[in-house]
Amino acid sequence: MNIQPYQIVEEYLGKNAAQLFEKLLSQKPERANAIVLLQGDRFDRMEKATALFRCGYADVLLLTGNNDLIGPHIRPGESNVSLSEMVGRLKDMGVPEDSIVLDDRALHTGDQARNVVKIARARGWKSFIIVSSAYNVLRAFETFKEEAQIQHWQGTIIMQPVLLPWDQNPGGRDKTALRMLQLEMEKIKEYAQKWIIRRARSEDAKAVFEIRNDPCARGNSLRAEPIIWEDHLKWFEDHWQKAGMIFFVLEHQYDVVGYCRFVRNPEGYFEISIALSASYQGKGLGHYLLHGGVKEFFSQSLDGGELQAKVRKENKASLTLFGRHNFRIFQEDDMTYSLVLHSNAPHC
The missing domain is CATH 3.40.630.30 (Gcn5-related N-acetyltransferase (GNAT))
Known part of the structure; x- marks a missing residue:
């Protein structure tokens, strides 16, 4: 019998985390101050982000990542595209250039959370939508939630995961989405040893x-x-x-x-x-x-x-x-x- 994503999360982190995972996967979009597109999986997340923008869920699209860890030989098992390529694709898909905000100083999820929350505070945002892959949604949510506490930002975080087939490799990855989920759970379990x-x-x-x-x-x-x-x-x-x-x-x-x-x-x-x-x-x-x-x-x-x-x-x-x-x-x-x-x- 094939193991299901929910079962993987429950095995690693328990029933409460598995229930949260399912809740985040099915969360409905809401009107927000910005759509936050997390760099990763090449162009897999673009359609979701631009669809939300075209539907009027936000007037700003914030792209967060870097131009350093790009290509097939920088990070084992992945090959990202540059932010400039992503911006070009966003414009081709109908997002006006003056609606795009760029954070190019985030090397990992922690940096993305820190920079985005800082921008949200500076701009007076009360909410933002995060577009990430389904395997990453739980860790992304927890990382952003913790950073919001650290910076005393009391806004709303809305997750909009991209639901790719679990038995296929996300863009630029050498592992299936299901295996990526297992690796994410290992990271969370390591982080969760601390008391919050x-x-x-x-x-x-x-x-x-x-x-x-x-x-x-x-x-x-x-x-x-x-x-x-x-x-x-x-x-x-x-x-x-x-x-x-x-x-x-x-x-x-x-x-x-x-x-x-x-x-x-x-x-x-x-x-x-x-x-x-x-x-x-x-x-x-x-x-x-x-x-x-x-x-x-x-x-x-x-x-x-x-x-x-x-x-x-x-x-x-x-x-x-x-x-x-x-x-x-x-x-x-x-x-x-x-x-x-x-x-x-x-x-x-």
Whole structure:
């Protein structure tokens, strides 16, 4: 039995990644500020990009790549064409020259993401469409998404993959698209060994609900009763995107395993709370999440100089965690300690 693309992704990265892969393959185009054409596979991606342009999905076509890694003997297994050849083909296919933006300083996908997001920020773009090959769509999406976080660009990324036959070689390649997909999954798996702290998104609601409703988490919370799903949804919508609040999640291989949020309390100070999935506790991830969250909080200057936390007195693990990051007790009541961290204090 022939293995299917979905099965390859699931084998390497798990079911969540496979579901995302299928979602990206079937994503519908939307009106955007620009169409981003990633150089690669010679002219295979041109028809898709120009068709989107002709249909009015954007008024700008941004071509990103380089003129250095061109020809059959530069990169093993591939033979790209130059950007000037691609621009000529775009014009032949009906894209006006003044609608083409050229980024010729991208040697790989990471460079493409970095340069495109920088251009998007400079031009005030709120969205762009990425045209790539189907085997590359998952890695391209994740790379651009991560770069958007790094540069604090909060726009929309729309993927429009070119669906070439999986048993045929893409343009300039010496391997089939299915084999290229396997190689892409190997790259992603290597990259995914790291833990990622990112802004929460609407689709994280269920994972955060499960973390909040874990019996251990409820026992350490200031409110110990179980949370109702409907109440959680309202709470989550109020927190993940509300102005003046920050909500981060900790992600590993596409699974959300913890969160760290900052909410202004009645006294006007920001208060931090942190939680990890029970199966990921005791691995040092609390330190990683707290350090990353606090660093990001102060870098965005959302508060004049201090951050507070409230911890139940019997929650020794959290008290130790916050203490190691230089939070100090400044107040207490019968059940809780109130802690504070000043922005000029080291937070290791």
